[in-house]
Amino acid sequence: MKTNISIAATMLMAPAALLLVLGVISPWNRVQAATQSEDTIEELTPSMSYEEYQKRYEKYYGDATARMAEEGNPADFLLDDGKELAGTVAGSKGKSCASCHGKDALQLKGKATDYPKYNADLKGIMTLPLQINICREKQMGAEPLKYESYDQLALTMYIKSLSNGLPIKVSIDGPAKPFYEKGKAAYYKRRGQLNFSCAICHVEYAGYKARSNLISNNKHHADHWPSYRLKWGKTGSLQRRFRGCLKNMRAKRAAYQSEELRNLELYLTYINNGDLIQVPGMRM
Ligand code: HEC
Ligand code: HEC
Secondary structure (H helix, E strand, O other): OHHHHHHHHHHHHHHHHHHHHHOOOOOOOHHHHHOOOOOOOOOOOOOOOHHHHHHHHHHHHOOHHHHHHHOOOOOHHHHHHHHHHHOOOEOOOOEOHHHHHOHHHHHHOOHHHHOOEEEOOOOEEEOHHHHHHHHHHHHHOOOOOOOOOHHHHHHHHHHHHOOOOOEOOOOOOHHHHHHHHHHHHHHHOOEOOOOEOHHHHHHHOOOOEEOOEEOOOOOOOOOOOOEEEOOOOEEEOHHHHHHHHHHHOOOOOOOOOOHHHHHHHHHHHHOOOOOEOOOOEEEO
16 A cells, blocks of 8 residues: 555656646657657657747747847957957967968858868867867967867857858768767757756757746757857857756766767757857847
């Protein structure tokens, strides 16, 4: 009798925990169904369209973000400093970015649109922050910049801003394909104490609330980084956001620029192909 009660209690508790986090219960959903086969994951579009999600966003946050935008983006300072850094000599070879990429590194205009991308030397995926550090080490004889440091974010933001207004066009052809598949698997994989996957939230429950946050539809997830975030009171990278969501999932957080996060970045950026790059972004 006692065991029956505790089993019944457990059966009630598990969905109740989910209910708490998502405000909705569904033990079986499309994401679950799409990941049944080990080798192929069906590509799903979010349950709620981006337009519908946007309406909910406006209803939920009111004009809070518009007011934030009016006051200006604090990340604009990084943009100016990034431009200056591009012309600053560093390292043993006496060079700046501008020595090889033109005044204000303007020859890199439009070059960020196909990042991240496959790189033969890495035998893996190259991201913009990683490429910048490789240029510093190999071409300048300078120390790599610590990820999420002010200078690293500023340079990444400035180089990325040289592609502002242009559509993302990431390729997953040829050697990039297996890394895309790994990134996609990571997006759909359940993990952490709460047994969530990225897709459960951003595909299946986009537009619902998780605690006091509205869960975003995964469109426009990759087009605005580095971004200023009110919650951080700071500017951060896309991978910082990944790590934040992993923390909320109570899952292990892979290191910045680890293979896992680079593959995830490839997958997420690829599904945002066509979205226009616009840095710096600003988010709650
Ligand atoms: C001595 C010359 C040199 C310097 C200095 C240099 N780079 Fe590079 N950069 C290269 C070369 C060569 C490539 C081509 C790819 C490679 O070999 O890594 C490249 C590639 C790049 C790319 C990728 C372009 C593309 O088409 O995908 C970016 C972005 C970049 N560099 C940024 C920077 C930044 C930012 C700095 C300063 C921190 C810098 N580079 C300093 C030589 C240089
Ligand atoms: C429990 C639900 C939940 C899970 C699971 C989750 N996220 Fe999130 N995520 C959120 C919420 C809520 C936000 C904040 C939306 C906003 O900024 O308005 C967010 C924001 C983001 C953003 C920023 C969106 C933007 O427009 O700036 C990215 C990128 C992101 N998540 C990626 C991921 C990845 C990758 C995973 C898996 C490792 C993941 N998320 C797992 C709830 C979740």
